[in-house]
């Protein structure tokens with residue numbers, strides 16, 4: 001890529017950031033459509049978050065994706081939120097448009113689109129168990145409820161954060177969707193696990209290859225669908241390995257990554273994202289990339 005000719009900069013802010021695969025497929029998509037954009041990963045330390053967001057304006061960048069652990073922390077630094085991001089209370093995409101920083105959340109929609117398109121799983125009427133109450137969990141929970149699930153059980157290591165998400169969801173949850181918080185130390189309750197149809201891991205557990213398995217798969221008495229939104233460049237997560245062992249259908253985080261990234265791409269470029277090109281870029285180059293962080 002001839003960097004000197006690049007005019008439009010987008011990227012991703014996170015801490016850590018070395019795991020990100022977004023530059024691979026976003027740059028492949030820009031190239032495919034002949035767009036003069038470049039997508040870069042930025043390691044932003046917590047103390048520098050405000051300055052890094054201000055830099056989007058100062059450097060006249062088109063926008064950035066926001067990843068772990070900043071999806072909620074960026075809210076005070078934005079000029080406007082899309083109606084969806086405002087309801088969700090978390091942002092994963094910022095668009096610098098007409099001098100303003102506008103926050104969007106494409107996680108939830110990307111999650112649902114990938115679940116339907118790649119997993120052939122229809123969430124309507126299903127019982128869902130969500131692990132985690134961080135930035136990604138907000139978007140996913142919101143979109144699952146919007147898609148008409150029957151119930152959502154939610155657990156989180158830090159009880160206060162889990163209960164905060166639950167409270168937040170209750171504000172816009174349509175009547176009929178049963179919402180409940182499960183204490184983290186009771187997360188393997190047999191009664192609960194026996195009734196679920198879809199298990200979603202939205203914690204960061206799995207980012208490191210020696211991370212534990214949070215759920216005891218022995219308890220499942222029937223097939224469930226497993227979605228681990230964590231993606232790992234080098235190998236499958238333990239959760240996905242456990243799903244494979246039980247021959248359960250599953251999706252890995254790369255699928256959500258592509259579908260949420262496609263929506264961000266469309267916000268920044270106003271062009272239709274070439275999803276197949278994005279998928280191919282990840283498949284071909286996966287495991288070969290390293291930013292040295």
Ligand SMILES: NC(=O)c1ccc[n+]([C@@H]2O[C@H](COP(=O)([O-])OP(=O)(O)OC[C@H]3O[C@@H](n4cnc5c(N)ncnc54)[C@H](OP(=O)(O)O)[C@@H]3O)[C@@H](O)[C@H]2O)c1
Pocket residue numbers: 067068069070071107131132133134135136137156157158161202203204205207229230231253254255256257258260
């Ligand atoms: N595939 C995709 O497109 C996609 C999109 C978004 C995010 N993700 C991935 O999803 C993960 C979460 O992202 P995020 O933005 O929501 O991060 P976040 O805001 O930092 O939230 C992290 C979540 O993980 C939990 N957690 C962390 N360490 C844990 C542990 N050892 N045991 C149990 N729970 C633990 C946290 O619980 P506490 O509240 O107790 O700290 C919190 O619920 C990251 O791995 C991220 O890369 C993937």
